[in-house]
Amino acid sequence: MLFLVQLCVLTQYATGISAALTKRQTTEPNILDWIDPLIGSRSGGNVFVGATLPYGMVKAVADVDGENTGGFSTDGSNITGFSALHDSGTGGNPSLGNFPIFPQLCPSDDINTCKFPIAARATHYKNDSITARPGHFGVTLENGIKAEMTISERAALFRFNFSDASNGNGSMNPVIMLDLTDLWASRQNASISVEAEDGGATGQMKGNGTFLPSFGAGSYVAYFCLDISGGKVKDSGVWVNNRAGTEPKEIYVTRGFNLFYLQAGGYLRFQGPLAGPILARMGISFISTDQACQNAATEIPGPNFDFDGLVSVAQEAWRKKLAPISLEAGGVDDSMQTSFWSAVYRTMISPQNYTGENPHWQSSEPYFDSWYCIWDMWRVQLPFLTIIDPTTMSNMVRSLLDTYKHRGWLPDCMMSTCKGWTQGGSDADNVLVDAYVKNLTGIDWELAYEAIANDAENEPLEWSIEGRGGLRSWKTLNYIPYLDFDPIGFGTNSRSISRTLEYSYNDFSLATLAKELGKDTYTKYLSRSANWQNLFKVDQRSSINGVDTNFTGFFQPKYLNGTWGYQDPIACSPLADFCSLTSNPSETFESSAWEYMFFVPHDIGKVIELLGGEETFLKRLDFFHTSGLADIGNEPVFLTVYMPHYAGRPALSAERAHSYIPSRFNNSEAGLPGNDDSGAMASFTIFGMLGLFPNPGQNVYFIIPPFFKSVGITNPLTNKTSTIRNINFDKEYKNIYIQSAKLNGEEYTKNWIGHDFFTQGWTLELVLGDKESDWGTKLENRPPSVSAGNSQGQMKEKH
Ligand SMILES: *[C@@H]1O[C@H](CO)[C@@H](O)[C@H](O)[C@H]1NC(C)=O
Ligand SMILES: *[C@@H]1O[C@H](CO)[C@@H](O)[C@H](O)[C@H]1NC(C)=O
Ligand SMILES: *[C@@H]1O[C@H](CO)[C@@H](O)[C@H](O)[C@H]1NC(C)=O
Ligand SMILES: *[C@@H]1O[C@H](CO)[C@@H](O)[C@H](O)[C@H]1NC(C)=O
Ligand SMILES: *[C@@H]1O[C@H](CO)[C@@H](O)[C@H](O)[C@H]1NC(C)=O
Ligand SMILES: *[C@@H]1O[C@H](CO)[C@@H](O)[C@H](O)[C@H]1NC(C)=O
Ligand SMILES: *[C@@H]1O[C@H](CO)[C@@H](O)[C@H](O)[C@H]1NC(C)=O
Ligand SMILES: *[C@@H]1O[C@H](CO)[C@@H](O)[C@H](O)[C@H]1NC(C)=O
Ligand SMILES: *[C@@H]1O[C@H](CO)[C@@H](O)[C@H](O)[C@H]1NC(C)=O
Ligand SMILES: *[C@@H]1O[C@H](CO)[C@@H](O)[C@H](O)[C@H]1NC(C)=O
Ligand SMILES: *[C@@H]1O[C@H](CO)[C@@H](O)[C@H](O)[C@H]1NC(C)=O
Ligand SMILES: *[C@@H]1O[C@H](CO)[C@@H](O)[C@H](O)[C@H]1NC(C)=O
Numbered sequence: 001m002l003f004l005v006q007l008c009v010l011t012q013y014a015t016g017i018s019a020a021l022t023k024r025q026t027t028e029p030n031i032l033d034w035i036d037p038l039i040g041s042r043s044g045g046n047v048f049v050g051a052t053l054p055y056g057m058v059k060a061v062a063d064v065d066g067e068n069t070g071g072f073s074t075d076g077s078n079i080t081g082f083s084a085l086h087d088s089g090t091g092g093n094p095s096l097g098n099f100p101i102f103p104q105l106c107p108s109d110d111i112n113t114c115k116f117p118i119a120a121r122a123t124h125y126k127n128d129s130i131t132a133r134p135g136h137f138g139v140t141l142e143n144g145i146k147a148e149m150t151i152s153e154r155a156a157l158f159r160f161n162f163s164d165a166s167n168g169n170g171s172m173n174p175v176i177m178l179d180l181t182d183l184w185a186s187r188q189n190a191s192i193s194v195e196a197e198d199g200g201a202t203g204q205m206k207g208n209g210t211f212l213p214s215f216g217a218g219s220y221v222a223y224f225c226l227d228i229s230g231g232k233v234k235d236s237g238v239w240v241n242n243r244a245g246t247e248p249k250e251i252y253v254t255r256g257f258n259l260f261y262l263q264a265g266g267y268l269r270f271q272g273p274l275a276g277p278i279l280a281r282m283g284i285s286f287i288s289t290d291q292a293c294q295n296a297a298t299e300i301p302g303p304n305f306d307f308d309g310l311v312s313v314a315q316e317a318w319r320k321k322l323a324p325i326s327l328e329a330g331g332v333d334d335s336m337q338t339s340f341w342s343a344v345y346r347t348m349i350s351p352q353n354y355t356g357e358n359p360h361w362q363s364s365e366p367y368f369d370s371w372y373c374i375w376d377m378w379r380v381q382l383p384f385l386t387i388i389d390p391t392t393m394s395n396m397v398r399s400l401l402d403t404y405k406h407r408g409w410l411p412d413c414m415m416s417t418c419k420g421w422t423q424g425g426s427d428a429d430n431v432l433v434d435a436y437v438k439n440l441t442g443i444d445w446e447l448a449y450e451a452i453a454n455d456a457e458n459e460p461l462e463w464s465i466e467g468r469g470g471l472r473s474w475k476t477l478n479y480i481p482y483l484d485f486d487p488i489g490f491g492t493n494s495r496s497i498s499r500t501l502e503y504s505y506n507d508f509s510l511a512t513l514a515k516e517l518g519k520d521t522y523t524k525y526l527s528r529s530a531n532w533q534n535l536f537k538v539d540q541r542s543s544i545n546g547v548d549t550n551f552t553g554f555f556q557p558k559y560l561n562g563t564w565g566y567q568d569p570i571a572c573s574p575l576a577d578f579c580s581l582t583s584n585p586s587e588t589f590e591s592s593a594w595e596y597m598f599f600v601p602h603d604i605g606k607v608i609e610l611l612g613g614e615e616t617f618l619k620r621l622d623f624f625h626t627s628g629l630a631d632i633g634n635e636p637v638f639l640t641v642y643m644p645h646y647a648g649r650p651a652l653s654a655e656r657a658h659s660y661i662p663s664r665f666n667n668s669e670a671g672l673p674g675n676d677d678s679g680a681m682a683s684f685t686i687f688g689m690l691g692l693f694p695n696p697g698q699n700v701y702f703i704i705p706p707f708f709k710s711v712g713i714t715n716p717l718t719n720k721t722s723t724i725r726n727i728n729f730d731k732e733y734k735n736i737y738i739q740s741a742k743l744n745g746e747e748y749t750k751n752w753i754g755h756d757f758f759t760q761g762w763t764l765e766l767v768l769g770d771k772e773s774d775w776g777t778k779l780e781n782r783p784p785s786v787s788a789g790n791s792q793g794q795m796k797e798k799h
Contacts, residue, residue, distance in 0.1 A: 030319075031319060031322050031323075031341065032133060032134050032315055032318060032319060032322075034337050034338055034340075034341035034342070035133065035134055035318075035338075035341050035342050035345045036132070036338055036342045036667060037049045037050075037132040037133065037134070037137075037342065037345070038074060038130070038132050038669050039338075039339070039342045039343075039346075039666075039667055039668065039669065039671050039672070040089065040346070040669070040671060040672040040676050040681070041070075041072065041073055041074045041669045042067065042073055042074045042075050042669045042670045043075075043669075043670035043672075044067070044633075044672070044674060044675060045089065045669075045670070045671070045672040045674075045675065045676050045681070046067070046069040046070045046073075046088070046089050046090060046091070046675045046676060047070055047088055047089050047346060047672070047676045048061065048070040048071060048072075048086045048087065048088035048089070048349055049061060049070070049071075049072050049074075049132050049137065050062070050071060050072060050086065050132070050137040050149065051134075051135050051136050051137045051149050051150050051151045051156070051314065052086075052135075052151060052314075052349055053135070053151060053152070053153060053314055053317050053318075054317055054318060054321045054348040055348055055349075055350070055351060055352055055353040055368070055392065056151060056153055056349075056352065056353070057085075057153060057154055057284070057352050057353060057354050057357060057369075058084050058085065058151045058152070058153065058154055058155055058156050058282075058284050059071075059084065059085065059086040059088075059151065059349070060082065060083070060084045060137065060149040060150070060151050060156035060157075060158065060282075061082070061083070061086060061137050061149070062079045062081070062082050062125070062137070062139050062147065063079065063080050063081045063082065063083055063097050063100055063183060064077040064078060064079055064080065065077050065078050065080050065118070065119075065122050066078075068094045068097070068183050069087075069090055069091070069092075069093075069094045069095060069183075069675075070086055070087065070088050070089065070090070070094075070095070071083065071086045071094075071096075071097055071183065072137075074130070074669045078122035078123055078124050079122065079123055079124070079125055079139070079141065080100065080102070080118050080121065080122045081097075081100025081101060081102045081118075081121075081179060082100060082101055082102065082147055082149060082158055083096075083097045083098060083099060083100040083101070083182075083183075084098075084099070084151075084155075084156040084224075084282045084284055085097065085098050085222065085284060087214070087350060087370055087372055087415060087678075088346065088349040088350050088676060088678060088679075089346070089349075089350075089675050089676025089677050089678050089679065089680070089681070089682075090214070090215070090372045090415075090675060090677065090678070091215070091675045091677070092214045092215030092372075093184045093186070093214040093215065094182075094183035094184045094214060095183065095184070095214040095215075095372070095415060095416070096182060096183065096214070096416065097182045097183030097184075098181075098182040098209060098211060098222045098224070099178055099179070099180065099181075099182075099207075099209070099222070099224045099226075099282070100178070100179050100181065101158065101176055101177065101178045101179075101226065101280055101282070102121055102176070102177050102179070103145050103147065103160040103162070103174065103175070103176055103278065104121065104143075104145070104174075104175050104177070105143070105145070105162065105165050105172040105173070105174055105175070105272070106172065106173060106175050106269075107172060109173075111175075111235070111237070111244045111245070111246075111267070111269065112242070112243055112244060114175050114177065114239075114244065114267070115242075116177060116179075116239045116241070116242050116243075116244060116263065116265075116267075117241060117242055117263045118179065118181070118263065120242065121177075123141045123142055123143060124141070124142045125139045125140060125141050125142060126139075126140045126141070126142060129146075133315075134314060134315055134318040134345060135150055135151070135310075135311050135312075135313075135314025135315045135317075135318065136148065136149070136150050136311045136314070136315075137149050140164075143165055144162075144164040144165040145160060145161070145162055145164075145165050146160070146161040146164065147159070147160055147161075148160075148161075148307070150307060150310045150311045150314060151310070151314060152299035152300055152310060152313075152314075153295075153299060153353070154283065154284055154285065154292075154295035154296070154299060154357070155281060155282060155283045155284065155295050155296040155299050155300050156281070156282045156284075157279065157280070157281050157282075157300055157305055157307055157310055158279070158280040158281075158282065159277045159278070159279055159280075159307050160174070160176070160230075160277055160278040160279075160280070161277040162174050162272075162274055162277070162278070163274075172272050173234055173269050173270060173271060173272045174231065174269070174270045174272055174274060174278060175267055175268070175269045175270075176228050176267065176268050176270075176278060176280060177239065177265060177266070177267040177268075178192065178205050178224075178226060178265045178266050178267070179263065179264075179265045180192055180207070180209055180251075180253060180264055180265045181209075181263070181265075182209075182211050184211075184212070184214060185261055186211045186212035186214075187209050187210070187211055187253075187261075188209075188210040188211065188212070188219055188254070188255060189209070189210050189252070189253060189254035189255065190207065190208065190209030190210065190252070190253055190264075191207045191208055191209070191250065191251070191252045191253075192205055192206070192207035192238065192250060192251055192264075192265055192266045193205070193206060193207060193249060193250035193266075194236045194237060194238060194249045194250065194266040194267075194268065195236075195249065196233045196236040196268055197233065198233055198234065198235055198236075199232060199233060200232070200233045201229060201231075201232065201233070202227060202228065202229040202233070202303070203227075203228050203229075203233050203236055203268040204225070204226065204227050204228070205224075205225075205226045205228075205266045205268070206223075206224060206225040206226065206289045206292065206293065207223070207224060207250075207266075207289065208221055208222065208223045208224070208289060209221065209222055211416070213415045213416045213417075213418035213420065214415060214416070215372065215373070215413065215415060215420050215421055216413065216414070216415055216416070216418040216419050216420035216421060216465070217418060217419050217420075217421075217462075217464075217465050218418045218419065219418070220286065220359075220416045220417045220418055221286065221359070222284065222285075222286060222416075223284070223285045223286065223287070223288055223289045223291065223292040224282060224283065224284055224285075224289070224292050225282070225283040225284075225285075225289060225292035225293035225295075225296055226280060226281065226282050226283075227280070227281045227283075227296065227302065228268050228278060228279070228280045228281075229278070229279055229302070229303065229305075230270070230274060230276060230277055230278035230279050231270035231271060231272075231274045231275070231278065232270060232271040233268060233269070233270060233271070234269040234270055234271045235269050236249070236266070236267065236268045236269065237249060237266070237267060238250065238251040238264065238265065238266050238267070239264060239265055239266070239267055240262060240263070240264045241262070241263055241264075244267055251264055251265075251266075279305045279307065281296050281300050281302070281305055282296070283295045283296025283297070283299075285357060286354065286357045286358070286359050286417055287356075287357055287359055291357075318345065321348055321388075321389065322341065322344060322345070323714075324388045324389075324713055324714045324715070324716055325344065325388065325711070325712070325713055325714075326711070326712040326713075326714075327340070327708050327710075327711055327712075328708060328709045328710045328711075329708050329709065330708055330709025330710070330726070330729045330731055331709075331731040332707065332708060332731045333731075335662065335666065335667045336662065336667075336689070336707060336708070337708075338667040339661075339662060339665065339666055339667040339671070339685060339689075340685070340686060340689050340707075340708075342667065342682075343665075343679070343681075343682035343683070343685045343686045344388075344682070344686055346676060346678075346679045346682040347381055347384050347385060347678075347679035347682050347683055347686070348385070348389070348679070349678065349679065350370040350372060350678040350679070351368040351369065351370050351371055351377075351396055351678070352368065352369050352370040353366070353367075353368055354367050354368065354369040354417070355367045355368075358417065359417060360406065360407075360417060361406040361407075363402050363405075363406065365398050365399060365401075365402035366395040366396070366398055366399045366402070367399050367402065368395070368396045368399040368400075369414060369415065369416070369417060370414070370415055370416075370678070371400075371411055371412075371413060371414040371415070371420070372413060372414070372415045372420065372677075372678055373412060373413030373414075373420055373421075373423055373677075374411070374412050374413060374427045374428050374431060375412065375413070375422075375423035375424050375425075375427050375635070376635050376677035376678060376680045377431075377677070377678055377679075377680060378427045378428075378430045378431045378434070378696060379635050379638050379639070379680070379694075379696055380635075380638060380680060380683035380684050380686075380687055380693075380694065380696075381677075381678055381679040381680050381682070381683040382396070382431055382434070382696070383434060383438075383683070383687075383694040383696045384679070384683040384686055384687065384694075386434065386435065386438050386440065386755075387713060387715075387758050388713065388716070389716065390438075390440055390715070390716065390717055391716065391717065393435065393440060394435070394440045394441060394442045394443060397431065397432060397435045397440060397443050397448075398442065398443060398444075400428050400431065400432065400451075401432075401443070401444060401447050401448060401451060404447070404450075404451040404454070405447070407419075407466075408454075409454070409455075409460060409466035409467055410426060410428035410429070410432075410451050410452075410454075410455060410466070411428060411466065412426060412427060412428060412465070412466060413465075419465040419466060420465070421464055421465060421581060422463065422464055422465060422466065422467075422491070423581065423589060423590070424495065424498055424499060424502040424589055425468065425499065425502025425503050425505065425506045426452075426455035426456075426466075426467055426468050426503075426506050427502070427506070428451075428455075429452040429455055429456075429506040429509045429510060430505065430506065430509045430696060430697045431696075432448045432451070432452060432509070432513070433448075433452070433509035433510070433512050433513050433697050434509075434694075434696040434697050436448070436512070436513055436516065437512065437697070437698065437699045437755070438699070438755045438759075439755070439759065441717075445513070445517060446517070448513065449510075449513050449514065449517055449519065452506075452509065452510045452513065453510065453521070454467070455467050455468055455506065456468075456506065456507060456510050456525065456528075457471070458471070459471040459472070459486075459488045459489040460489055461488075461489050461490060462489065462490055462491065463489045463490065463491040464490065464491040464492060467489075468499070468503055468506070469484075469486060469489055469490075469491040469493075469499070470484045470486050470496075470499070471488070471489075472486065472488060473485075473486070473560065474503060474528075474531070477534075477560070477562075478528070478531045478534050479496075479500050479531055479534040479535055479558060480495075480496045480497075480499045480500045480503065481496060481557075481558060481559055481560040482496045482557035482558055482559050482560075482565040482587060483496075483559065483560070483565075484496065484560065485560060492581060492582075492585055494581075494585035494586060494587065494589075495585070495586070495587060495588065495589045496535075496557050496558075496587045497535055497555045497556070497557055497567070497587045497588045497593060497596060498587070498588045498589040498591070498596055498599075499589075500531060500532055500534070500535050500555075501532050501535075501555070501596055501599050501600065502599075503528075503531065504528070504529050504530070504531045504532040504600070504602075505529070505599075505600070505601055505602060505697070507525045507526075507528040507529040507531070508525070508526070508529035508601075508602040508697070508786070509697045510525045511523075511524075511525035511526040511528075511529055512697065512698075526786070529602060529603075529786065530603070530786070532555075532600055532603075533606070533610075534558070535555045535556060535557070535558055536553060536554075536555055536610055537553070537554060537555070537556040537564055538552070538553050538610070539552060539553070540552065540553060540554040540556050540569065541554075542554060542568070542569035542570060542593075542594065543570075544570060544575060544627070549623065549627075551611075551616070551619075551620050551623065552612075553610060553611055553612070554569040554593045554594070554597060555588075555593050555596055555597060556593070557587040565587070567586060567587045567588065567593060568593075569592060569593040569594050570592055570593075570594060570629060571586060571588070571592060571593070572584075572586055572588050572589075572590065572591055572592045572593075573591070573592035573594055573595065573628075573629045573630075573631065574628055574629070574630075574631050575627075575628050575629060576592070578590070579591075590631075590634055590636070591631060591634060591636040591637070592629060592631075594624055594629045595624070595629065595630065595631065595636050595637055595640065596636065597611075597620075598621070598624075598639065598640045598643055599636055599639070601639060601695050601696075601697065601698070602697075602698070602785070602786050603785050603786040603787050604643060604646040604783075604785050605646060605785030605786070605787050606785060606786070606787040608646060608647060609787070614647040614648070617643075617647055618644060618647050618649060618652065621640065621643055621644065621652075622652075624640065625640070625641075625656060625659070631674075632660055632664050632673050632674075633664075633672070633673035633674025633675075633681070634674050635677065635680055638684050639695065641653060641656045641657055641660065641688075641693075642656075642657075642693045642695075642702040642704075644656070645702045645751050645752060645776070645782060645783055646782055646783060646785065647782075648751075648776070648777040648778065648779070648781065648782055649772075649777065650702070650703065650704060650738065650751040650775070650776040650777075651736075651737045651738070651772035651773070652772075653693075653702060653704055654704040654705060654736045654737065654738075655736065657688045657693075657704055658733055658736055660688075661685060661688050661689065661707070665681060665684065665685040665688075688704075688707070689706060689707040689708065689711075690706055690711055690713075690724070691703060691704050691705050691706035691707070691711070691724050691766075692704075692724070692753065692757070695783065698783075698784070699754040699755050700752050700754065700783050700784070701752060701753050701754070701755070701757070702751065702752050702783065703738070703741070703750075703751055703752060703753060703764070703766075703776070704736070704738075705726050705729075705735075705736055705737075705738060705766050705768055706724050706726060707733070708726075708729075709725070709726055709729045710723060710724060710725040710726060710729075711723070711724050712724075713758060714761075715758055715759055715761065717759075718759055718760075718761065720759070720760060720761025721761050722757050722758050722760070722761050722762050722763070722764075723762075723763045723764070724763075724764045724766065725763065725764070725765045725766070726766050726768055727765060727766065727767045727768060728767060728768040728769065729768060730768075734770045735768035735769055735770050736768065737768060737769050737770065737771055737772050737773060738766050738767070738768060738773065738775045738776065739767045739768065739769040739773045739775055740766075740767045740773070740775055741764060741765065741766050741767070741775065741776075742764070742765040743762060743763070743764055743765075744762050744763055745763075748764065749775065749776060749778070749781050750776065750780075750781045750782075751775075751776030751777075751781050751782060751783070752782075752783040
């Protein structure tokens with residue numbers, strides 16, 4: 001998913017805060033030194049830059065009033081609070097950010113001199129003060145108050161240091177306030193109670209709030225339990241708008257009939273001057289306040305909270321997650337390694353492990369949340385986790401199946417325990433089948449088949465949040481019609497072309513599983529997987545600014561009665577208006593008919609044939625990538641980069657990958673071309689640099705030379721290390737053409753390889769040169785397609 005408005009943010013601060021890059025330690029080599037969490041923190045990357053464990057539920061960072069979808073941004077906007085729940089890289093509305101706390105020094109004994117409302121308290125930070133590294137985030141406010149944060153699984157620990165506060169002096173009193181809100185001001189109602197003895201050493205605030213998911217339906221309740229210590233409590237109470245008082249000690253806020261948004265919360269005031277920092281431990285739960293308190297007490301025991309110890313635990317957890325990968329850089333610029341390792345880090349921020357925090361059903365199965373959205377994640381992020389963290393990936397798949405069991409449907413998008421909006425097909429189907437073809441273990445495959453078949457056969461009443469729409473037409477007409485008549489279920493009646501393409505691939509996934517499980521439905525679903533061909537209008541042409549592009553044949557919408565409709569093939573491309581679900585519904589979702597022409601992952605051979613053979617196919621691909629039609633910042637484009645493999649030209653895929661990395665995917669704060677979408681942009685970068693790119697749902701990785709001299713990946717289950725080694729590697733990337741290859745010492749001529757490479761610990765040696773060779777070009781060297789279309793390629797074979 002991609003949110004256009006944020007893509008348009010200019011990069012005027014491009015050089016502002018580069019000093020914030022992680023500092024390299026000189027003593028011991030530390031893989032974490034290569035990680036810069038601030039990559040993608042601006043210009044629409046929407047990356048979460050704060051402290052989190054791998055897949056952690058609690059994510060602590062400063063929240064700003066600018067680009068705050070992921071909480072913080074280096075866009076120069078002001079800090080409004082520090083909170084413990086976030087998503088990363090998402091589009092949609094700013095996600096979570098519930099119950100922000102905020103430190104300040106208030107100038108007189110009168111508590112009403114504190115700035116409580118969000119606009120009043122917003123404060124800039126010292127530009128060079130940001131420190132972001134795995135497990136830790138720190139920033140110093142303009143007024144000198146230093147804030148640091150770290151996390152456990154279900155709790156965050158904040159440390160506020162007032163000693164250098166410039167507007168303070170010994171007679172000013174430090175205040176920690178909590179705001180009953182979230183980043184999106186979606187609160188429906190909330191409660192807080194404050195418990196602190198005047199003169200005591202600690203105070204506690206606890207409560208709950210009902211909020212709206214940032215890209216979904218319904219509402220969710222979050223619970224918090226905040227313990228604050230570090231000084232002598234002067235007094236405590238609640239605040240409403242810009243007034244506060246010591247009585248009462250609790251408050252309940254809701255939305256009035258006019259939906260008025262009252263700003264309110266609790267505060268705790270300490271007697272200044274302080275001897276040391278204030279520590280604030282924030283426990284979070286989606287079950288109850290008691291559980292929030294328990295999570296905090298178990299994971300971050302008091303009374304003396306060990307801040308630095310927690311940071312170490314988090315860093316160790318990250319080191320372990322990164323351990324399967326090793327690189328021999330071969331002299332390439334450090335920025336490439338920073339890009340690579342930071343991207344690996346970002347693939348494990350979401351989905352988030354909410355096991356034990358699911359309010360909707362009880363189960364002994366794992367529960368993962370923040371599938372935001374599977375449309376974004378299935379293509380590269382989840383396939384990457386399958387390689388480096390297969391155990392967690394199995395748990396994620398089990399969580400999807402458990403969701404099916406209890407909700408009746410696989411999720412397509414899910415956040416904050418709520419159902420999210422479906423973007424295209426039922427893409428969890430592809431996730432399950434990718435897990436199958438890659439031999440993930442511990443998964444009930446019969447249940448998986450049942451869940452996918454449910455998507456394929458039964459239309460839900462509300463297909464905006466699960467399953468597929470228009471199934472009656474799908475089964476009888478074999479395409480999703482333009483302006484379908486669909487009295488069975490309800491959803492946004494658009495995207496007929498992209499839904500046809502996605503449902504075709506979903507059915508291909510189901511066919512794959514059916515075949516492997518020996519089901520006789522195999523042929524039925526395989527035949528349905530060819531439905532995409534019904535929307536190919538062979539004589540459709542496309543012009544840009546009145547100039548014919550001279551390519552013929554595009555997908556077009558088709559009415560129920562079989563008559564063609566029309567959508568300009570360049571509509572929804574970067575050369576036209578962006579098409580989101582809500583702002584500009586059209587027949588292709590978030591991308592053009594030009595781009596969707598290549599979205600037939602199972603039958604590119606047939607696409608080549610329909611487009612007139614290899615020569616025109618390659619010409620069209622090239623035109624697509626060089627004319628401004630390709631939207632490299634959104635997921636549907638990913639596979640197009642590697643499509644020359646199907647036409648026997650792996651060299652062109654390598655060239656294309658280098659044309660985008662690092663020019664569009666790099667180590668700067670504005671270094672992502674679109675929303676990271678959890679870790680989608682990250683994984684596109686990683687797979688490109690690794691030199692193996694997946695076609696998920698199939699046992700296929702396209703081979704190009706890695707961007708490093710050699711890379712090794714140790715399978716955490718088998719402990720076997722697979723290696724890809726470049727011979728004749730040059731750091732200037734002139735030699736990016738494979739001349740010959742050896743797999744485990746034997747000549748290897750296929751331009752793709754299967755997942756056994758990773759599980760069996762094989763070694764691939766690629767001999768490089770500065771010119772295209774005939775390696776991997778022959779028909780029998782190309783990746784499989786359902787049709788035999790590519791066996792009659794019209795372009796002359798290169799020999
Ligand atoms: C800090 O950065 C912001 C935005 O980049 C800029 O407007 C401001 O002038 C900078 N402040 C200082 C003290 O450099
Ligand atoms: C401390 O700050 C208060 C409030 O701004 C001010 O009234 C007082 O004079 C200051 N004291 C000193 C010693 O600077
Ligand atoms: C940001 O906060 C500073 C005070 O730290 C204030 O002067 C400035 O006006 C704020 N900027 C915005 C855009 O709110
Ligand atoms: C708080 O800041 C002061 C002044 O910079 C510093 O000396 C002290 O070590 C800091 N305290 C902590 C716990 O970091
Ligand atoms: C809070 O809001 C939710 C969602 O609107 C509603 O279901 C719930 O009843 C409200 N709770 C209270 C205590 O008003
Ligand atoms: C939130 O807390 C209030 C006050 O303790 C309580 O009355 C209410 O039931 C709680 N709401 C939920 C959804 O737990
Ligand atoms: C998820 O969280 C649960 C509960 O904290 C834990 O037992 C489990 O190991 C975690 N799973 C993964 C894959 O991190
Ligand atoms: C398509 O062909 C026409 C006629 O030869 C030519 O004028 C036009 O420039 C071509 N379009 C492009 C995009 O090259
Ligand atoms: C098919 O339906 C469309 C839309 O209602 C209409 O414009 C078109 O004329 C119809 N075609 C035929 C052959 O009836
Ligand atoms: C880094 O990537 C961004 C986003 O795609 C791009 O705008 C920028 O030009 C790139 N920077 C470099 C130095 O290539
Ligand atoms: C893999 O290595 C780890 C750590 O050395 C060890 O605990 C585990 O048993 C090994 N697993 C296999 C399958 O060899
Ligand atoms: C999956 O397991 C089967 C049976 O053990 C094996 O033949 C196959 O090679 C494995 N495939 C992958 C991708 O690991």
